[in-house]
Amino acid sequence: MKYWTLTEPDIDRIALGAGILGTGGGGNPYLGMLMVRAQLREGRTVRVIRPCDLAPDAFVLALGNIGAPTVGIEKMEEGDEGVRSLHALEQYTGRKVDAVIADEIGGSNGLAPMITAAKLGLPVVDADGMGRAFPEVQMTTFFIHGQASQPAVLADALGNVMIVTQATSPEMLEKLMRAGTVAMGCTAHMTTAPMSGDFIKRFGVPHTVSHAWTLGDTVINARAAKMDPVEALIARTGGSLLMRGKVSDVGRRIAAGFVRGSLTLTGLEAFQGRQMVIEIQNEYLIATEGDRVLAMVPDLICIVDSETGRPITTEEQRYGLRVSVIAIPAPALLRSDIALRSVGPRAFGYDFDFVPHLGAPMDAQPVAAYDA
Amino acid sequence: MTGLVRIGVDVGGTNTDAALLRGTDVLATVKTSTTADVTSGVEAAIRAVLAAGRLAGSEVGGVMIGTTHFLNALVEGQHLQRVGILRLCGRATRSLWPMVDWPEGLRALVDGGAALVGGGVNFDGSAIAPLDHAAIREACRGWKAAGIGAVAICAVFALVDPAMENAAAAIVAEEMPGVSISLSHRIGRTGLLQRESAAILNASLHRLGAQTIAAFRAAFAGLGLTCPLYLTQNDGTLMAADYAERFPVFTIASGPTNSMRGAAFLTGLKDAAVIDVGGTTTDVGLLVGGFPRSRSEGAMIAGVRTNFRVPDVFSFGLGGGSLIHSAARVGPESVGFRLPEKAICFGGDTLTATDIAVAAGLVDLGDKSRVAHLDATFVRAVLKQMKTSVETVLDQMKPGPEPIPAVLVGGGSVLIDGLLEGTSQSLRPKHFGSANAIGAAIAQVSGEVDSVVALEGRSREVALNGIIAEARLRAMEAGADEGSIQLAEVEETPLSYLPGNAIRISVKVVGELKA
Numbered sequence: 001m002k003y004w005t006l007t008e009p010d011i012d013r014i015a016l017g018a019g020i021l022g023t024g025g026g027g028n029p030y031l032g033m034l035m036v037r038a039q040l041r042e043g044r045t046v047r048v049i050r051p052c053d054l055a056p057d058a059f060v061l062a063l064g065n066i067g068a069p070t071v072g073i074e075k076m077e078e079g080d081e082g083v084r085s086l087h088a089l090e091q092y093t094g095r096k097v098d099a100v101i102a103d104e105i106g107g108s109n110g111l112a113p114m115i116t117a118a119k120l121g122l123p124v125v126d127a128d129g130m131g132r133a134f135p136e137v138q139m140t141t142f143f144i145h146g147q148a149s150q151p152a153v154l155a156d157a158l159g160n161v162m163i164v165t166q167a168t169s170p171e172m173l174e175k176l177m178r179a180g181t182v183a184m185g186c187t188a189h190m191t192t193a194p195m196s197g198d199f200i201k202r203f204g205v206p207h208t209v210s211h212a213w214t215l216g217d218t219v220i221n222a223r224a225a226k227m228d229p230v231e232a233l234i235a236r237t238g239g240s241l242l243m244r245g246k247v248s249d250v251g252r253r254i255a256a257g258f259v260r261g262s263l264t265l266t267g268l269e270a271f272q273g274r275q276m277v278i279e280i281q282n283e284y285l286i287a288t289e290g291d292r293v294l295a296m297v298p299d300l301i302c303i304v305d306s307e308t309g310r311p312i313t314t315e316e317q318r319y320g321l322r323v324s325v326i327a328i329p330a331p332a333l334l335r336s337d338i339a340l341r342s343v344g345p346r347a348f349g350y351d352f353d354f355v356p357h358l359g360a361p362m363d364a365q366p367v368a369a370y371d372a
Numbered sequence: 373m374t375g376l377v378r379i380g381v382d383v384g385g386t387n388t389d390a391a392l393l394r395g396t397d398v399l400a401t402v403k404t405s406t407t408a409d410v411t412s413g414v415e416a417a418i419r420a421v422l423a424a425g426r427l428a429g430s431e432v433g434g435v436m437i438g439t440t441h442f443l444n445a446l447v448e449g450q451h452l453q454r455v456g457i458l459r460l461c462g463r464a465t466r467s468l469w470p471m472v473d474w475p476e477g478l479r480a481l482v483d484g485g486a487a488l489v490g491g492g493v494n495f496d497g498s499a500i501a502p503l504d505h506a507a508i509r510e511a512c513r514g515w516k517a518a519g520i521g522a523v524a525i526c527a528v529f530a531l532v533d534p535a536m537e538n539a540a541a542a543i544v545a546e547e548m549p550g551v552s553i554s555l556s557h558r559i560g561r562t563g564l565l566q567r568e569s570a571a572i573l574n575a576s577l578h579r580l581g582a583q584t585i586a587a588f589r590a591a592f593a594g595l596g597l598t599c600p601l602y603l604t605q606n607d608g609t610l611m612a613a614d615y616a617e618r619f620p621v622f623t624i625a626s627g628p629t630n631s632m633r634g635a636a637f638l639t640g641l642k643d644a645a646v647i648d649v650g651g652t653t654t655d656v657g658l659l660v661g662g663f664p665r666s667r668s669e670g671a672m673i674a675g676v677r678t679n680f681r682v683p684d685v686f687s688f689g690l691g692g693g694s695l696i697h698s699a700a701r702v703g704p705e706s707v708g709f710r711l712p713e714k715a716i717c718f719g720g721d722t723l724t725a726t727d728i729a730v731a732a733g734l735v736d737l738g739d740k741s742r743v744a745h746l747d748a749t750f751v752r753a754v755l756k757q758m759k760t761s762v763e764t765v766l767d768q769m770k771p772g773p774e775p776i777p778a779v780l781v782g783g784g785s786v787l788i789d790g791l792l793e794g795t796s797q798s799l800r801p802k803h804f805g806s807a808n809a810i811g812a813a814i815a816q817v818s819g820e821v822d823s824v825v826a827l828e829g830r831s832r833e834v835a836l837n838g839i840i841a842e843a844r845l846r847a848m849e850a851g852a853d854e855g856s857i858q859l860a861e862v863e864e865t866p867l868s869y870l871p872g873n874a875i876r877i878s879v880k881v882v883g884e885l886k887a
Contacts, residue, residue: 031468031565034468034473034565035467035468038467038468038469038472068874070562071495073563073564073565074495074528074529074562074563074564075465075492075494075495075500075528075529075564076464076465076564076565077464077466077468078463078464078465078467079466079467115467157462157463157464157465157466157500158462158463158464158500158501159463185494185495185496186494246767248773319770319771319772319773320767320768320769320770321768322768
């Protein structure tokens with residue numbers, strides 16, 4: 001079996017890449033980056049393994065945080081929430097966990113499993129359930145392909161642990177988890193039902209930790225070489241540059257707990273004279289020019305600072321920012337008919353079906369560090 | 373402020389500017405060199421401006437000083453105090469220890485040991501854990517034994533309920549008599565790690581704050597000044613000197629702010645872009661209602677992420693000393709304070725932006741004949757390049773596509789000629805070179821509160837009024853006349869993923885100085 005043992009520069013790259021894969025949402029990976037770095041500095045290690053190296057009957061647990069981002073930056077994790085969740089689940093099921101995985105690589109949750117992995121010496125699987133960020137728990141390829149709704153665990157900083165032993169649907173699980181999170185002060189650690197190694201191999205979005213690292217590495221190298229990070233990202237991801245321009249209007253509101261709205265961009269340089277509108281529901285979902293849709297969910301619409309390649313979240317958008325819109329085809333697992341029912345345009349209330357404007361996805365490859 | 377005589381002083385990296393005003397009349401302005409000890413340069417500037425205005429020190433009603441002294445101390449790691457850090461958090465937040473993201477050098481100078489103890493509240497005000505009195509006392513005994521003279525206290529959601537920080541401060545004061553205490557809820561905003569860092573930075577500057585104020589007061593005696601002393605803070609308002617001793621960190625970004633406030637005063641404009649061109653850099657900021665727009669994300673201070681409000685200023689390398697390269701490229705390198713010996717028009721051998729302005733006839737400096745050989749097309753191209761660089765930044769700073777007025781200030785603003793694109797007018801007011809010192813002189817007094825409130829069981833109005841009352845108290849503490857205090861800014865942000873209509877409210881009030 002090959003391992004990828006993470007270094008501090010790796011953590012920086014994964015955090016930056018996770019921010020880009022957040023497609024405007026998913027929360028800021030900064031605190032998560034600091035937490036994983038603190039684990040390395042205390043002498044612990046984070047090892048990543050490829051999904052192909054999982055035993056078919058391996059017991060794999062998805063970990064992440066749930067709650068209000070504003071609370072998360074104030075009442076930060078104690079650090080052992082994931083450990084307590086995992087132990088509670090092991091006790092309940094009578095089985096030992098073999099590996100952990102992220103539900104959502106995009107944004108702050110991309111790094112979340114690494115803290116527990118470091119503390120318990122468990123490997124992190126180089127895959128996740130979204131390949132990007134989405135607003136709700138049931139929008140993972142895991143749930144789409146029949147991951148059980150139970151047992152699921154919620155744990156807080158103070159030592160409270162809640163196990164959901166029965167939920168009648170993933171949507172009901174999401175409701176129960178949100179209610180528990182409110183009782184825990186609006187920020188908590190969540191694990192969903194354990195999955196088998198075979199299930200992860202079939203339904204996990206492969207090599208997304210590597211993908212995040214590659215995006216981060218591309219931007220960091222381009223900056224160091226004084227090259228254009230946007231060009232470098234396009235070359236390395238098989239993505240398309242939809243627009244290089246400036247933000248000319250931001251319309252945003254909070255509805256039912258979610259950020260909704262739209263963003264208007266006016267073209268600069270080669271895009272002079274063109275205008276693009278991006279629809280927002282926590283993440284950037286649809287990019288249109290006039291009547292024409294150029295990219296749509298679940299394909300990834302990433303917006304980065306044109307000069308630095310820094311990902312820009314929906315909350316940060318304001319008039320005058322110089323940004324580039326990069327669209328990356330969603331991994332094949334998100335484009336299947338069954339997946340599109342949960343994460344296609346209609347799942348977000350749009351009145352049209354998914355059209356693969358961006359062509360076929362490029363499979364993310366494991367980083368070279370596995371061979372070292 | 374009718375008839376009140378004030379002196380504004382702005383201490384920059386190179387120059388110390390002073391302006392003498394009676395009411396709204398500018399009587400005199402002077403420029404002197406900044407000195408290493410700051411105080412003697414300030415003293416010289418005040419002496420010079422009093423002489424220029426033919427006034428005695430006893431006639432002055434107030435002196436307002438803007439200084440980068442405290443920022444420099446942090447950047448250079450000089451004169452800092454070791455700080456004991458008390459985090460009230462219970463079991464929460466322990467995954468990230470205080471100062472975890474500080475640059476190692478600065479951390480080593482300031483870290484006096486941290487204690488994470490019982491306390492803190494949730495976003496709805498319920499306690500995470502009761503305040504652990506015994507643990508606080510024990511931490512204090514350790515700090516006392518180690519000779520620690522400053523303590524920073526930070527509680528989870530102190531902005532929702534500051535009671536635990538206040539209670540902890542009382543215990544610390546009892547255990548460590550004479551220690552200086554910085555409370556996070558008075559300094560930063562929501563975001564524990566960054567607010568805690570801001571409180572620690574403030575605590576580390578406390579002794580320097582006291583020494584600096586004492587030195588200014590001593591200088592005052594020599595100048596025959598008997599008036600109150602104020603320092604200007606990040607938002608362009610004033611702090612009385614004894615308040616500034618407790619909150620030195622609030623002075624850290626006051627430089628660009630003073631120029632912007634001066635620009636507002638000199639033009640009468642309340643909403644405008646301000647372009648401050650100095651010797652090495654240009655700062656572009658935005659006036660909204662007469663005050664600088666503040667940055668939504670926090671400020672990086674000496675490599676430390678903090679989250680108190682600082683003006684949203686974009687700085688880039690353009691100034692009177694900027695080097696001119698081939699192909700009409702400008703800067704970002706600059707000859708800086710060596711302009712009077714390096715520039716061609718002054719007899720030097722380096723082509724600078726100032727030489728271009730002299731060649732184009734925009735300003736009369738040095739020996740014009742020395743730049744007569746410059747190609748007119750080249751000169752025009754450089755001027756256009758400089759103007760375009762300002763216009764690009766200006767467009768990024770503007771709140772919308774509509775044209776807005778622009779005010780050019782600072783000695784280097786002569787480089788920019790004509791109407792800037794995207795502006796309705798481009799003004800260079802009288803006294804533009806001393807806008808910073810004038811901005812300090814005319815400054816008002818403010819109070820600010822940033823808080824998260826759950827609206828369950830009470831109306832928005834009741835919550836808002838409570839926060840406004842607290843902001844008014846803070847303004848009065850900083851020296852404001854109660855009757856003159858007005859609401860300047862209310863910002864309400866609904867919070868996503870939170871029940872019970874939780875909102876974040878930040879309020880700022882502004883008033884005139886109490887005579």
